[in-house]
Structure formats: structure tokens, C-alpha cells
Amino acid sequence: MSEIDFTNIIGFTLSQLKTEFAKIGLTNLDAKRVFPWIHTKSARSFDIMSDVPLKVRKILEENYSIKIPNCVTLQKSRDGTKKALLKLWDENCIETVFIPEEKRSTVCVSSQIGCAVGCKFCYTGTQNFVRNLTSSEIIAQILFWNESVTNIVFMGMGEPLLNFENLASALELLLEERAHNFSRHKITVSTSGIIENAIFDLAKFGVKLAISLHASNDETRSRIMPINNKYNIKTLINAAEEYQRNSNTDHVTFEYLLLKGINDSDANAIELSRLLRSIPSKVNLITFNSWPGSPFIGSSYDHAHRFAKILLGKGIRTIVRKSRGDDVLAACGQLKGKK
Ligand code: SF4
Incomplete structure (x- = not known):
């Protein structure tokens, strides 16, 4: 296990999320859709993010996590x-x-x-x-x-x-x-x-x-x-x-x-x-x-x-x-x- 888990995205600001997403080919709009799910709708997995395209949710699952210790x-x-x-x-x-x-x-x-x-x-x-x-x-x-x-x-x-x-x-x-x-x-x-x-x-x-x-x-x-x-x-x-x-x-x-x-x-x-x-x-x-x-x-x-x-x-x-x-x-x- 790595010393620090950088895949957990609950601490990313919106601009950090946009920068991160760009690295794996996702758009600013994807970041804007995911952001409120984490912070205002208490989402703890990507699959419930209903307004985020399925294809994007799959990429997110492969690359990131939303974890509470x-x-x-x-x-x-x-x-x-x-x-x-x-x-x-x-x-x-x-x-x-x-x-x-x-x-x-x-x-x-x-x-x-x-x-x-x-x-x-x-x-x-x-x-x-x-x-x-x-x-x-x-x-x-x-x-x-x-x-x-x-x-x-x-x-x-x-x-x-x-x-x-x-x-x-x-x-x-x-x-x-x-x-x-x-x-x-x-x-x-x-x-x-x-x-x-x-x-x-x-x-x-x-x-x-x-x-x-x-x-x-x-x-x-x-x-x-x-x-x-x-x-x-x-x-x-x-x-x-x-x-x-x-x-x-x-x-x-x-x-x-x-x-x-x-x-x-x-x-x-x-x-x-x-x-x-x-x-x-x-x-x-x-x-x-x-x-x-x-x-x-x-x-x-x-x-x-x-x-x-x-x-x-x-x-x-x-x-x-x-x-x-x-x-x-x-x-x-x-x-x-x-x-
Ligand atoms: S009060 Fe305790 S936690 Fe705060 S700075 Fe001093 S040693 Fe650190």
C-alpha cells in the first residue's frame, strides 16, 4: 500500500478536479457534475452519479475512489x-x-x-x-x-x-x-x-x-x-x-x-x-x-x-x-x- 492515497478525490477542489480529470481525458463538465455529488449529495461511489455518463463513471471507478476512513x-x-x-x-x-x-x-x-x-x-x-x-x-x-x-x-x-x-x-x-x-x-x-x-x-x-x-x-x-x-x-x-x-x-x-x-x-x-x-x-x-x-x-x-x-x-x-x-x-x- 502506498504511503498516501492520492486516488481519493474527496479533498480535491473543483479546479484540482478539473486538472486531474484532464490527465485521463475527462472534461471540465465531467468535473462540474461529479463535484456536487461528493460534497452535497454524500455520494460514496461513482455508480449513483446519475447525471454523469456511464462511460465516464467507469473511467472514474478505474482511477479514483471516494473514501472515508x-x-x-x-x-x-x-x-x-x-x-x-x-x-x-x-x-x-x-x-x-x-x-x-x-x-x-x-x-x-x-x-x-x-x-x-x-x-x-x-x-x-x-x-x-x-x-x-x-x-x-x-x-x-x-x-x-x-x-x-x-x-x-x-x-x-x-x-x-x-x-x-x-x-x-x-x-x-x-x-x-x-x-x-x-x-x-x-x-x-x-x-x-x-x-x-x-x-x-x-x-x-x-x-x-x-x-x-x-x-x-x-x-x-x-x-x-x-x-x-x-x-x-x-x-x-x-x-x-x-x-x-x-x-x-x-x-x-x-x-x-x-x-x-x-x-x-x-x-x-x-x-x-x-x-x-x-x-x-x-x-x-x-x-x-x-x-x-x-x-x-x-x-x-x-x-x-x-x-x-x-x-x-x-x-x-x-x-x-x-x-x-x-x-x-x-x-x-x-x-x-x-x-
Ligand atoms: S498544542 Fe499540541 S498539537 Fe498544537 S501545536 Fe502544540 S504540540 Fe502541536
């Missing part, structure tokens, strides 16, 4: 959150999470197998980087749930901006009217703060950006996120400001994981408010979800609310985020593609 395990949390472990064509596994809420349902998508960034608080970070996911493997995680999904967050395994090309194809498909037709306001890409071209290229999609900040000064951030040695907080805030302007989004979200005795003092809250005063922002405070062998302890909910009160008092929009699915290790930073 098999589910190895499906766990359901007591709060309704579901976590699926999906097995890819090369036997590697990834996790995707479905989070139902009263007025919306969100899918948390992985972008890589493992992660090379190595944040100290993250379970995925303890697993070595294996490879980038293809755009088909990214889109498959949304199609897998087969439920009405209103929001997508790229907050699963991996650093999305280190797999920008495939992330961009997946975003194009999610935003495309003839495919998934999501509003750009319903998609969030989260980054640990990789300040390279990708963060600026992402702005053209106009999706929401969430930055994993998790510290109010460089000393602490470098300790828990080694990536800070390369892109420090000042560089990150400048990039966030530029992103917010270029993407025409209302604000940038800063994720802040509260770790007891590490980054959760009143002084940290005041320091954080100073960092964010010049940028339209929102802070998501998250209490730490522990995982086997984790070196940190999370701050309590009461403490999180105290921290939030200080930020709110300084005029920073802040919410304390409810942790979802932590009993099945489906919460933030708890994913690991383990069989």
Missing part, C-alpha cells in the same frame, strides 16, 4: 461529545471530535499525524510527527460525522499552518458554495504561532484565527512552548494585528490555558491585558485537562473566573471556556492518534 473506536462523553479514532490508508490513526451544543455543533479537525511543535502541556505533542494529512483526509473528518455540522475548528492533532497547502484546499472546499458552503465566520484555524508566510496567506480566506498564547511573558511561554524561542510574543502580537486587518475579521482569539502556579497569577492577568490592549481580541481561558503523565496541574474554575475578572476589568473580552469531553480525552490538548 474506517472508525476504529468511537467514544461518547457524558456531555454528549464524541471522539472518533480513524484509521487511514497507511494504517496511521487520527482523532476527530464532534461537540454538540444547544444551538450549534462543532467538529474539531486534525491536520497532521502527530506534531513537531512539542508544546509541553499537549498530549499530541508527546507523539512524534509522522506526516501531514492530505486535504482528503482533512475533509473526511467532517464527512465522517454525517451530522449537521455548523462550525469547524482546526484544533485537533497537529499544527495546521505547517500543512498549509492541504489546509488551504480543505478551506476552499468548506467555503465553496457548490461544496460545503460554510460561512467564513464559522471556521476557526488555531495556531501555536508559526509566523511564516502561511499566517498571512491564511488571511485571504477571512476565517477566524485563534492563537495559542498560554503565557503573559516570553520566559514562561518559552518554558511551556519551545516555539516561542523562534517567534516571541511581540512577533506574535504584531502578526495577529496584521492578520486581523487583512482578513477583515472582528478580532483574533487568544487561547490561554491556566496552569496552576505557572501562568495563573493576578500579575499574569495584568501583564496579559497589557499585551492585548492594542488589538481587537478575545481571550478564551481554558482550565487544563490532564492526560496520562502530564507534568502540570490545572487551575480551578473559581480561579479561572478570578483571572477573567481582572481581564474584564481591564477591558479585555474574556470567556472561561467550558471543557468538553475531558472524560474521554477529547478535550483541548488531549488528542493522540493511538490505537
Whole structure:
């Protein structure tokens, strides 16, 4: 079996599909007919594509596939959150999470197998980087749930901006009217703060950006996120400001994981408010979800609310985020593609 299955066409944008089809003598019209079958009519085989000529369907069957990975395990949390472990064509596994809420349902998508960034608080970070996911493997995680999904967050395994090309194809498909037709306001890409071209290229999609900040000064951030040695907080805030302007989004979200005795003092809250005063922002405070062998302890909910009160008092929009699915290790930073 090849390492990556390039015959699966569920992650192809319409223009990629046209280019692919041209290689085997099919037309742009064939591509235009096949495209909505995959994305809006949930076709999982070519034979049901009734408006595609039989001869074309036969050629498609010989050359391509429409595959959703098999589910190895499906766990359901007591709060309704579901976590699926999906097995890819090369036997590697990834996790995707479905989070139902009263007025919306969100899918948390992985972008890589493992992660090379190595944040100290993250379970995925303890697993070595294996490879980038293809755009088909990214889109498959949304199609897998087969439920009405209103929001997508790229907050699963991996650093999305280190797999920008495939992330961009997946975003194009999610935003495309003839495919998934999501509003750009319903998609969030989260980054640990990789300040390279990708963060600026992402702005053209106009999706929401969430930055994993998790510290109010460089000393602490470098300790828990080694990536800070390369892109420090000042560089990150400048990039966030530029992103917010270029993407025409209302604000940038800063994720802040509260770790007891590490980054959760009143002084940290005041320091954080100073960092964010010049940028339209929102802070998501998250209490730490522990995982086997984790070196940190999370701050309590009461403490999180105290921290939030200080930020709110300084005029920073802040919410304390409810942790979802932590009993099945489906919460933030708890994913690991383990069989
Ligand atoms: S938090 Fe994100 S970027 Fe950091 S190690 Fe985990 S998956 Fe990678």
C-alpha cells in the first residue's frame, strides 16, 4: 500500500478536479457534475452519479475512489461529545471530535499525524510527527460525522499552518458554495504561532484565527512552548494585528490555558491585558485537562473566573471556556492518534 492515497478525490477542489480529470481525458463538465455529488449529495461511489455518463463513471471507478476512513473506536462523553479514532490508508490513526451544543455543533479537525511543535502541556505533542494529512483526509473528518455540522475548528492533532497547502484546499472546499458552503465566520484555524508566510496567506480566506498564547511573558511561554524561542510574543502580537486587518475579521482569539502556579497569577492577568490592549481580541481561558503523565496541574474554575475578572476589568473580552469531553480525552490538548 502506498504511503498516501492520492486516488481519493474527496479533498480535491473543483479546479484540482478539473486538472486531474484532464490527465485521463475527462472534461471540465465531467468535473462540474461529479463535484456536487461528493460534497452535497454524500455520494460514496461513482455508480449513483446519475447525471454523469456511464462511460465516464467507469473511467472514474478505474482511477479514483471516494473514501472515508474506517472508525476504529468511537467514544461518547457524558456531555454528549464524541471522539472518533480513524484509521487511514497507511494504517496511521487520527482523532476527530464532534461537540454538540444547544444551538450549534462543532467538529474539531486534525491536520497532521502527530506534531513537531512539542508544546509541553499537549498530549499530541508527546507523539512524534509522522506526516501531514492530505486535504482528503482533512475533509473526511467532517464527512465522517454525517451530522449537521455548523462550525469547524482546526484544533485537533497537529499544527495546521505547517500543512498549509492541504489546509488551504480543505478551506476552499468548506467555503465553496457548490461544496460545503460554510460561512467564513464559522471556521476557526488555531495556531501555536508559526509566523511564516502561511499566517498571512491564511488571511485571504477571512476565517477566524485563534492563537495559542498560554503565557503573559516570553520566559514562561518559552518554558511551556519551545516555539516561542523562534517567534516571541511581540512577533506574535504584531502578526495577529496584521492578520486581523487583512482578513477583515472582528478580532483574533487568544487561547490561554491556566496552569496552576505557572501562568495563573493576578500579575499574569495584568501583564496579559497589557499585551492585548492594542488589538481587537478575545481571550478564551481554558482550565487544563490532564492526560496520562502530564507534568502540570490545572487551575480551578473559581480561579479561572478570578483571572477573567481582572481581564474584564481591564477591558479585555474574556470567556472561561467550558471543557468538553475531558472524560474521554477529547478535550483541548488531549488528542493522540493511538490505537
Ligand atoms: S498544542 Fe498544537 S501545536 Fe502544540 S504540540 Fe499540541 S498539537 Fe502541536
